[in-house]
Amino acid sequence: MAQLATRAKISAAGQPKKSRIVLLLLLPGMIYLGLFFITPFVSLVMTSLQAPVLGGGIGEYQPGFEIGNYAFVTGEYLEQIVRAFIYATVATLLALAFSYPIAYFIAVKARNYPILQGLMLTLVIAPFFISFLLRTFAWKEIFGQDSWLSTLLRDTSIMAQDEFLLGTPMVVIFGLTYNFIPFMTLPLYTNLERLDTALLEAGSDLYAKPASTFWKVTFPLSIPGITSGTLLTFIPIAGDYVTASRSFLGSPNTAMLGNVIESNFLRIQDYPSASALSVMLMAAIVVLVSIYVRRTGTEDLL
Amino acid sequence: MATEFVARGADLELVGIRKEFPGFVAIEDLDLKIPAGEFFALLGPSGCGKTTTLRLVAGLDSPTKGKILIGNKDVTADKPHERPVNTVFQNYALFPHMSVLENVAFGLKQRKVSDPMPKAVDALKLVELEHLAQRRPTQLSGGQQQRVALARALVNRPSLLLLDEPLGALDLKLRRQMQVELKVIQMEVGLTFLHVTHDQEEAMDMADTVAVMNKGRIEQMGAPEALYERPKTIFVSKFLGQSNIFVGDVAETNADSVSINVAGSKITVPTKRAEKTTGKIAIGVRPEKATFHEDQAPAASADLNIIGPGEIIDIRFTGVSNQYLIDIPQIGKVTVFAQNVGKSPVTELGAKVWVSWKVEHSFGLSDLSADNGEGK
Helix, strand or coil, X not given: CHHHHHHHHHHHHXXXXXXXXXXXXXXXXXXXXXXXXXXXXXXXXXXXXXXXXXXXXXXXXXXXXXXXXXXXXXXXXXXXXHHHHHHHHHHHHHHHHHHHHHHHHHHHHCCCCHHHHHHHHHHHHHHHHCCHHHHHHHHHHHHCCCCHHHHHHHHCCCCCCCCCCCCCHXXXXXXXXXXXXXXXXXXXXXXXXXXXXXXXXHHHHCCCCHHHHHXXXXXXXXXXXXXXXXXXXXXXXXXXXXXXXXXXXXXXXXXXXXXXHHHHHHHCCCHXXXXXXXXXXXXXXXXXXXXXXXXXXXHHHC | CHHHHCCCCCCEEEEEEEEEECCEEEEEEEEEEECCXXXXXXXXXXXXXXXXXXXXXXXXXXXXXXXXXXXXXXXXXXXXXHCCEEEECCCCCCCCCCCHHHHHHHXXXXXXXXCHHHHHHHHHHHCCCHHHCCCCHHHCCHHHHHHHHHHHHHCCCCCEEEEECCCCCCCXXXXXXXXXXHHHHHHHHCCEEEEEECCHHHHHHHCCEEEEEECCEEEEEECHHHHHHCXXXXXXXXXXXXXXXXXXXXXXXXXXXXXXXXXXXXXXXXXXXECCCCCEEEEEECHHHCEEEECCCCCCCCCEEEEEEEEEEEEEECCCEEEEEEEECCCEEEEEEEECCCCCCCCCCCCEEEEEEEHHHCEEECCCCCCCCCCC
């Protein structure tokens, strides 16, 4: 009897009690995930499988299992789906090319000048003080048909009289890049800030020219920063529906996946198609990101 | 094995080097020549300009004025990657994203040396780490990382190897062990080593020549024994070991000795061991060269300096020796070391004693006070 009692005590003090605390600690996170991720996600998947009500009006659907919705949207919107991923890739690469030197300068070159560093970091995030809708709208003015920029380009014959800036892929990609540059710059900065400059000195001491020190030392060490930066830009850009919309910098020729989802939800009121597209966007991003993260060897980011 | 690495070191010559940083002068005016194949130590307190000197030689900083010659070739304008110099950095600066082997092969690959990998493996064998070639540097202990850093520098067979306090991060036991290993490797490969350190024992232990640096200048340079036995400035006498210093006006000069008067006591130094023989001068003696006498003063003699009586105010047992601090009225505190051989005079605090040492052990200094408070 006594032995049994001790054993019970031991087990009560050991494993089971511990795991109960672990469960308790996990609970808030689980509830959060359940409420704000699982529930909307399940609802989204169910909506994506709905079927139209026979003889019903616009926007009337009933629960169903219409796998065909997916095939339909893929066929119907393949162009916008592909475009979204191409634009996102190009804009992410441009943001990286633009952000890396800035982040490097702030984090490494300006390391001994804290005031300059602070000032430049503030400048990087300063655009956030203005709503991104307003900023995109401002660009719309600049690229507008009769703007000084368009006039200048026409007057100098760089652009034909009947050409427009607005609505072109170039301007849309520009807008996407512009809007997401801080999301690339900041993770790169945090990474490069930890770069030990003694390693760069070691590189040059070991006969590496500045360029090869960069490619052999700085760049590989900054890959975690590049990965988190590209994830933070690529994912939102792939789903962006503002920049490429006709109300802002885009045209029907530049519509992306996000614009199609938006119009299906809000204008056409084809909820199943909109949901199916959303689910596909999510799945595609998860697949792409997993491959990418595995290849760059930064699994700990997921 | 070792023959594989033998490359002749080259002379290093610094001519009139001056280095200014915004707000201060790190090196005032430095002339230095290190012959090929020598193990040379730059010794000094932190902030004395020794690391700056090393960085100038490596090319990581450029001098405000002056010339740097390696093997008689002016390299002052050369970038670090163009200089035949390699550095073992203070915190090793191993590349964390590469294996130990890749770290060691880095320099060879950059110079496009053929067969870099076998050569890198050989260098790892030299430091006895070939079994850890595939590890990452972070998986190694401090001593192992230090050896990788050494192999990474040595494998390039530089004309000149710079060591920036490479042993500073190691604990005492490992440091002593690495000192021996470094010395062995240096003799084996025959390269010129320029070693920067603030540890006087390390410098004396390893180097053929030691230069003591203070405030951006070299105060004294020479073999460790010469520096210790015959320091020329107060700073050197106190930075390299301990010294008792007495200052007084020259009272008597004859053919081979100079005497000063310190509060009535006569302290004599052989002329050939004195930097200055007129006016007010400082004479010193090492604590282990002095002895003390109880009860009565030793018999006066021309080859003996005697001061006292004074009172023992502190006794410290340090293992190999006892350290006595004796306060002599008007002269000041004098330290005496007595070997702990079991027959040291039985003394206690407050005992009245005289201190004496042989005249030939005195050294006359060129200045009267150290212009840097770092020495004890």
